[in-house]
Amino acid sequence: MPLAIHCRDLRKTYEGKVEAIRGLNLSIETGECFGLLGPNGAGKTTTIEILEGLLSSSSGDVTILGRTWKRNERELRELMGISLQETRLSEKLSVRETLTLFASFYHRPRPIDVILDQLQLTEKADSWVGKLSGGQRQRLAVATSLVGDPKILFLDEPTTGLDPQSRRQLWDIIREFQKSGGTVLLTTHYMDEAERLCDRLAIIDHGQIIAEGTPADLIDRLGGHHMVEFEINDNSPLDRWRSLPGVESVRHDDGLVALSVHEPHLTIPALLDALSKQRSQLLHLSTRQASLEDVFVNLTGRHLRED
Amino acid sequence: MNSTPTNSRWSAYLQLVLARLRELIREPEVVFWVFGFPILLALGLGIAFRNKPADVTAIVIVENPQAQDTLTMLQHSPQPASFRATVLPRDTALNGFRLGKYDLVIETNSGGSLEYLYDPARPESVLSRALINDALQNSAGRKDPLLTKAVVSSEPGSRYIDFLIPGMLGMNIMNAAMWGIGFGIVDMRQRKLLKRFVGTPMRRSDFLLALASSRLVLMLIEVGLLLGFGALFFHMRVLGSLAAIILVGTIGAISFGAIGLLTAARAQKIESASGLINLVMMPMWIFSGVFFSYERFPVIIQPFIKVLPLTALNDALRATILEGAPLFAHPSRILIMLIWGAVSFLLALRFFRWT
Numbered sequence: 001m002p003l004a005i006h007c008r009d010l011r012k013t014y015e016g017k018v019e020a021i022r023g024l025n026l027s028i029e030t031g032e033c034f035g036l037l038g039p040n041g042a043g044k045t046t047t048i049e050i051l052e053g054l055l056s057s058s059s060g061d062v063t064i065l066g067r068t069w070k071r072n073e074r075e076l077r078e079l080m081g082i083s084l085q086e087t088r089l090s091e092k093l094s095v096r097e098t099l100t101l102f103a104s105f106y107h108r109p110r111p112i113d114v115i116l117d118q119l120q121l122t123e124k125a126d127s128w129v130g131k132l133s134g135g136q137r138q139r140l141a142v143a144t145s146l147v148g149d150p151k152i153l154f155l156d157e158p159t160t161g162l163d164p165q166s167r168r169q170l171w172d173i174i175r176e177f178q179k180s181g182g183t184v185l186l187t188t189h190y191m192d193e194a195e196r197l198c199d200r201l202a203i204i205d206h207g208q209i210i211a212e213g214t215p216a217d218l219i220d221r222l223g224g225h226h227m228v229e230f231e232i233n234d235n236s237p238l239d240r241w242r243s244l245p246g247v248e249s250v251r252h253d254d255g256l257v258a259l260s261v262h263e264p265h266l267t268i269p270a271l272l273d274a275l276s277k278q279r280s281q282l283l284h285l286s287t288r289q290a291s292l293e294d295v296f297v298n299l300t301g302r303h304l305r306e307d
Numbered sequence: 308m309n310s311t312p313t314n315s316r317w318s319a320y321l322q323l324v325l326a327r328l329r330e331l332i333r334e335p336e337v338v339f340w341v342f343g344f345p346i347l348l349a350l351g352l353g354i355a356f357r358n359k360p361a362d363v364t365a366i367v368i369v370e371n372p373q374a375q376d377t378l379t380m381l382q383h384s385p386q387p388a389s390f391r392a393t394v395l396p397r398d399t400a401l402n403g404f405r406l407g408k409y410d411l412v413i414e415t416n417s418g419g420s421l422e423y424l425y426d427p428a429r430p431e432s433v434l435s436r437a438l439i440n441d442a443l444q445n446s447a448g449r450k451d452p453l454l455t456k457a458v459v460s461s462e463p464g465s466r467y468i469d470f471l472i473p474g475m476l477g478m479n480i481m482n483a484a485m486w487g488i489g490f491g492i493v494d495m496r497q498r499k500l501l502k503r504f505v506g507t508p509m510r511r512s513d514f515l516l517a518l519a520s521s522r523l524v525l526m527l528i529e530v531g532l533l534l535g536f537g538a539l540f541f542h543m544r545v546l547g548s549l550a551a552i553i554l555v556g557t558i559g560a561i562s563f564g565a566i567g568l569l570t571a572a573r574a575q576k577i578e579s580a581s582g583l584i585n586l587v588m589m590p591m592w593i594f595s596g597v598f599f600s601y602e603r604f605p606v607i608i609q610p611f612i613k614v615l616p617l618t619a620l621n622d623a624l625r626a627t628i629l630e631g632a633p634l635f636a637h638p639s640r641i642l643i644m645l646i647w648g649a650v651s652f653l654l655a656l657r658f659f660r661w662t
Contacts, residue, residue, distance in 0.1 A: 052506060053506075054502060054505065054506055054662055055662070074508055077506070077507055077508035078508050082503075082506040084499055084502060084503055084506070086499055087498065087499045087500060087502070087503045088498035088499065088500065089498075089500065089503075090326070090330050090500070092329070092330045092333040092334060093326060093329060093330060097326060097329065100322060101322045101323070101325075101326045102507065103314075104314055104318045104319045104321070104322035104323075105314075105319050105504075105507040105508050105509040106314065106507070106508055107313055107314060107508070108313050108314070109314065128333075144503075148507065148508070
């Protein structure tokens, strides 16, 4: 079985100046939900639009389900559904009319009523798009990409700007599509979305993949699954904490000292001991599970949503 | 729709036309421009060109002992109804003339001779002088050496309104096609809807064809309304066959649609597209004989005016509507429109950006 999505040494240079993508390799299996995680401007949208065949690359090869855009464009369009980062569908058409329009583009579309039901839009079927809430609009955008019964779904920032409930609804829809055998490629700058939804991730920064793997893998690679963060009233050098038992890595983060540790029950008593010995006053202490955010900060020294 | 397992070749095209028409009809501005504007236009023209009795010229006679004799002479002339005479003191009379209240001032001298004060730059003043002079001379017993007979003619077909309505029709076809296609495309591009459509198996030719078709449907309604009003209110005589008129209108609409497509080929923002569309249309509003004949422009620029697509459309519409010319009686006009359309379309295809 061919890979669902495969690209090799993908590069994109805008106007001969800005290098948006600098040598990207991706291999995504059929049935996988793959996430491109990165801050705004990292090259996620450029990457996904090249894979969608909407943007040409400066160099590199792309194959989707063993086909190329050059030779099998129409066939590929039948096989995939896309949702762009920002599409303003016609406000004066109803939900049903919009879906009927998109369905007419495909050779063998799914029944509109089934899609409406699946995306919980049945009640809104006859409302104009202009009257929908943000979450309903986004569900409709995903509905237009599912109506052609695709094998691959491309979603660019599907939940940006949505309330938590709408986000969870969309996650359920994406999981359902995956359960029925579909492949998903999505971009996001929400680490919780990537952690919960994606089987595998590529973290992108400045047009390059800086880490790739399952969410658990990536967190494992930090060395510790837990973060211990504290603040004291003097500035001791960071190296001072590296020698504490169980500490894998150390960094400054917003005035806090953040320790990545694998056994907090060993590290915390030792830390408190050390602090009382040097007569430092503890102003703050907390522990939490390590997240993809920590992976990103560890790799780049920046936060995902710093913009 | 739900029960059909597969879509036919033309279902995308049909749905695109349907969606576009729905969108247009649900937009209040479009409803106004398509349905309200021709009606308002017809009403406005109806008020301006309603059937009036022939203009009465207003003259003033300077008050003096002989003034009453002159007035009596005028009233006994063969056509006393075509003027309205007043006797006023000199200053008031001259002031009234200066303000345009009177077309002519007559002063009778003591010797019986008459003095006309008129303004050669005012056509009604010139006309008034000739008219009044004739009336007075005839009344005084002048015999014309030549026998003449005047026949009245205000047949539909030769009036200004007959000239105007085909011109308005041509202008409306241009406006609707340029805005409908040009503006529509840039709006969809700005909304990323073009990109979204291109991401489906939709054929791009179906999309453009549907955009043009939906506009043609609206054009037919507009043409029908304008011609209907012309015939109903102004007893305009439509000599050409309806089929020929629609065919000429369609060729014009397609040609302007292609020009609209070219203006929208690259623009990313509606603002820049509207500027461009207005820039293209403005010379034609002025030169192409919408409100007045382009024969009034200097001979040297006539050839340039004649190759403008709106000139060709207006001329073809006038020939068809007013003279009943068959479609192929004016091949050069049809050719001009087709060339503009074809060249614009090819250039548009070359430069068009879907994303």
